[in-house]
Amino acid sequence: MAxxxxxxxxxxxxxxxxxxxxxxxxxxxQHGADNVFxxxxxxxxxxxxxVFHEVFVKLAQEDEKGSHGYMQNAGYxxxxxxxxxxxxxxxxxxxxxxxxxxxxxxxxxxNTVFKTICNPGDEIVVTRPYFMEYRAYTSNHGAKxxxxxxxxxxxxDISAVGAALNEKTAAVLINSPNNPTGKIxxxxxxxxxxxxxxxxxxxxxRFPYLVSDEPYREIAYNxxxxxxxxxxxxxxxxxxxxxSLSLPGERIGFIAVNPxxxxxxxxxxxxxxxxxxxxxxxxxxxxxRIVGSLTEARIDVSIYARxxxxxxxxxxxxxxxxxxxxxxxxxxxKVPESKKGGxxxxxxxxxxxxxxxxxxxxxxxxxxxxxxxxxxYCVDEKIINASQNAFxxxxxxx
Amino acid sequence: MAxxxxxxxxxxxxxxxxxxxxxxxxxxxQHGADNVFxxxxxxxxxxxxxVFHEVFVKLAQEDEKGSHGYMQNAGYxxxxxxxxxxxxxxxxxxxxxxxxxxxxxxxxxxNTVFKTICNPGDEIVVTRPYFMEYRAYTSNHGAKxxxxxxxxxxxxDISAVGAALNEKTAAVLINSPNNPTGKIxxxxxxxxxxxxxxxxxxxxxRFPYLVSDEPYREIAYNxxxxxxxxxxxxxxxxxxxxxSLSLPGERIGFIAVNPxxxxxxxxxxxxxxxxxxxxxxxxxxxxxRIVGSLTEARIDVSIYARxxxxxxxxxxxxxxxxxxxxxxxxxxxKVPESKKGGxxxxxxxxxxxxxxxxxxxxxxxxxxxxxxxxxxYCVDEKIINASQNAFxxxxxxx
Numbered sequence: 152m153a154x155x156x157x158x159x160x161x162x163x164x165x166x167x168x169x170x171x172x173x174x175x176x177x178x179x180x181q182h183g184a185d186n187v188f189x190x191x192x193x194x195x196x197x198x199x200x201x202v203f204h205e206v207f208v209k210l211a212q213e214d215e216k217g218s219h220g221y222m223q224n225a226g227y228x229x230x231x232x233x234x235x236x237x238x239x240x241x242x243x244x245x246x247x248x249x250x251x252x253x254x255x256x257x258x259x260x261x262n263t264v265f266k267t268i269c270n271p272g273d274e275i276v277v278t279r280p281y282f283m284e285y286r287a288y289t290s291n292h293g294a295k296x297x298x299x300x301x302x303x304x305x306x307x308d309i310s311a312v313g314a315a316l317n318e319k320t321a322a323v324l325i326n327s328p329n330n331p332t333g334k335i336x337x338x339x340x341x342x343x344x345x346x347x348x349x350x351x352x353x354x355x356x357r358f359p360y361l362v363s364d365e366p367y368r369e370i371a372y373n374x375x376x377x378x379x380x381x382x383x384x385x386x387x388x389x390x391x392x393x394x395s396l397s398l399p400g401e402r403i404g405f406i407a408v409n410p411x412x413x414x415x416x417x418x419x420x421x422x423x424x425x426x427x428x429x430x431x432x433x434x435x436x437x438x439x440r441i442v443g444s445l446t447e448a449r450i451d452v453s454i455y456a457r458x459x460x461x462x463x464x465x466x467x468x469x470x471x472x473x474x475x476x477x478x479x480x481x482x483x484x485k486v487p488e489s490k491k492g493g494x495x496x497x498x499x500x501x502x503x504x505x506x507x508x509x510x511x512x513x514x515x516x517x518x519x520x521x522x523x524x525x526x527x528y529c530v531d532e533k534i535i536n537a538s539q540n541a542f543x544x545x546x547x548x549x
Numbered sequence: 550m551a552x553x554x555x556x557x558x559x560x561x562x563x564x565x566x567x568x569x570x571x572x573x574x575x576x577x578x579q580h581g582a583d584n585v586f587x588x589x590x591x592x593x594x595x596x597x598x599x600v601f602h603e604v605f606v607k608l609a610q611e612d613e614k615g616s617h618g619y620m621q622n623a624g625y626x627x628x629x630x631x632x633x634x635x636x637x638x639x640x641x642x643x644x645x646x647x648x649x650x651x652x653x654x655x656x657x658x659x660n661t662v663f664k665t666i667c668n669p670g671d672e673i674v675v676t677r678p679y680f681m682e683y684r685a686y687t688s689n690h691g692a693k694x695x696x697x698x699x700x701x702x703x704x705x706d707i708s709a710v711g712a713a714l715n716e717k718t719a720a721v722l723i724n725s726p727n728n729p730t731g732k733i734x735x736x737x738x739x740x741x742x743x744x745x746x747x748x749x750x751x752x753x754x755r756f757p758y759l760v761s762d763e764p765y766r767e768i769a770y771n772x773x774x775x776x777x778x779x780x781x782x783x784x785x786x787x788x789x790x791x792x793s794l795s796l797p798g799e800r801i802g803f804i805a806v807n808p809x810x811x812x813x814x815x816x817x818x819x820x821x822x823x824x825x826x827x828x829x830x831x832x833x834x835x836x837x838r839i840v841g842s843l844t845e846a847r848i849d850v851s852i853y854a855r856x857x858x859x860x861x862x863x864x865x866x867x868x869x870x871x872x873x874x875x876x877x878x879x880x881x882x883k884v885p886e887s888k889k890g891g892x893x894x895x896x897x898x899x900x901x902x903x904x905x906x907x908x909x910x911x912x913x914x915x916x917x918x919x920x921x922x923x924x925x926y927c928v929d930e931k932i933i934n935a936s937q938n939a940f941x942x943x944x945x946x947x
Contacts, residue, residue, distance in 0.1 A: 153811075153812060153815070154665050154666055154812065154815050154816055154819040155664070155665060155666060155667055155668050155671075155690075155819070156668055157668075158664070158665055158819045158822060158823065159815060159819070161822060161826075162815065162818050162819060162822055172621075173621075192619070194618050194619040195618065196615065196618070198614055198615075199617060204609075204612050207609045207612060208606075208609045208610055208612075210609075211602075211605045211606045211608075211609035211610075212606055212609075214602050214605060214606075216596055217594065217596075218798075219597060219795060219796045219797070219798050219799050220592050220593065220594070220795070220797055220798050221590070221592040221797045221798050222798060223570075223571075255653055255800070255828060255829060255830075256828065256830060258828035258829075258830050259828040259829065259830075260828070261828060262827060262828035263828070266553070266556070266689075267552050267553060267556055268552055268553060269553055270553050270554055270555075273553075284825075284826060287826035288826065288828065291664075291826060291827060292553075397617060397618070398617045399617070399618055399619045399830075400616075400617050400618050400619050400620060400831060400833070400834030401617050401833050401834050401835060402653070402800075402829070402830060402831070402832075402833050402834075413551075414551055414552065417551070417552050417557060417560065418552055420560050421552040421553070421556045421557070421560060424556060424559060424560055425556065427682070428559075428682060428685035428686070428689065429660060429689060429827065429828070430653060430654070430656035430657040430658070430659060430660035430661070430686065430827070430829075431653060431656075431657065431800070431828075431829070432653075432654060432656050432657075432797075432800060433798060433800070434800075435798070435799050435800050435833045435836065436798030436799050436800075437799060437835070437836075438833065438835075
């Protein structure tokens, strides 16, 4: 027997990020962990905040009867209520727990949303560069990802998004703070996007959903991440605790829905149904209870801020241009001009070149943006500082 | 905006089991928990074994650095190795951890398998009655579920399975111990199934996978559940700890693959890729580590055995026929003859009738078998015994 053709094809061109992850493991084995500058994966190395540990131990010691059993597919009622309160504060809306569905991380949440809203052949509009897994998250459910380019400063190009809309548009997907660029869309930009979608809806009779993937909402540097849900009635926020509590391996997140969304019952029941049939069934029970009682907690963002600054210094010294991140923990950098000529714009070649200096990054092509590359700075500041010479030498020999 | 047509249609006819779950909550509120005989949901009420609690507390107290981060999508290497050893013992095969993929429960595992192996239009053959979610698990990935009837004693009808095979058959799906019938397929039956598939493969050039959904493997009553993986080279076992460790809400399970399976690397890489893009990303980290160190543990099956016996006594007294369960924790029962005539075979009407006596079960139609109904006995023995009069009166007034 053979596997599905589509899966076989995908394996051949599978995620560069994960490939780097595996190569990183190999290189560390070969050269020692301290000598490899692995900026490839967004796997937070900061531990969850101390209050996480307290609640974790407390729940383990209590180990209440029935606490590992099924609950309603949408998640525990008390957890959904607690998170709804948090969402009200952050998103400037007034919702209760019935607008929340607990998910297996943001990746599980996005699959759940697209399963719920997409008819075969529907389109999801996304702005390039974008997290490459979006492509599979939409095609999984028979939808097509339609890509438009960001502006030069990586802000949303509202007119480009507008030009991509048609009657098949089920949703526009945004991601702010953005992976890979670190961009945060302002309230003004969101308002323009909202007007665009409202106009389009009035004209065509189909108001696209606006879906925000925002696991980095709590990681921003001296800049407010504006409320998203309140900007447009047909809005759906998807988030996780992978970054804000450093729990990516535990797979816990949630979906929150605008209170004025049309067909609320259908949509919520659809999301709950999709959670069930996609095989998530429900978000992991223990982690639901933990995040439900940690609505005020987050990791210490100043650690990422210091790393960001240290990394920008390293890049400045090496002569690599980048987009200054406003949030998240990635530096999106321009491939420098090659002294040898011939592949200035070749991010894959530059990433291969960097590997010789034991620096691991991800080609921008992996995000739909050739000529650029991404470094994740969710690694120890010492590693960032220690990479200075490697970066300089690598650029000098490029 | 509206949700997807397919989801909207599915909501209209959504899972009867879950509907009963919600109704059970309402009835308990109304009449008090002790007065409702809720046998609708397979949500184990037995607590995980004491050793689970020990490991849980130990891991919480240690809360090792990085232990909530990403690992390889297939799961922790040491956990996969530990589970491979367990599989070797139970399944009479010789595999290492590379043949194991950790999953978000068996539901996540089955979705992962079907995503990996199904081309659009492919068929999955299943024997009726069957767990109704299989329908969505296959249609999610563009495949079609082809149903054949079991023999009268709920054993596999090998020739019926044979008649359903064709060149589009990607897999035959079995479930033993079976939900809802409690049937366990013998080694002899599995051998016949294997011969059938081998013959079909030789004739057509396409050897269907044989997929076993076996979360109930460890719950059997004085009968050995024969090894499955060793019966056929193209075999894939999918299991979870939802029943054997009573952890359904924690979503932890795994896929194990026959060591002689064709195209092993493609298949395993495909399963790992599907785990990632379906949004599971990886099975929950903490629960992976817990089950990896609990390979000898299971809940006390004798508790279910006693409940089974108590329930059979209740049904005998009430005059309800059933299939004696060999494993799992369900009693599949025949709708009794109606004294009023007219709906002998109407399981939905009988389930409605039982509700008047505060007894909750699931219509057999929900499993593709009208005229029958399912009671789950993962509830306290006291509730089972206390239901005696309600059952008798219900049948007398039917």
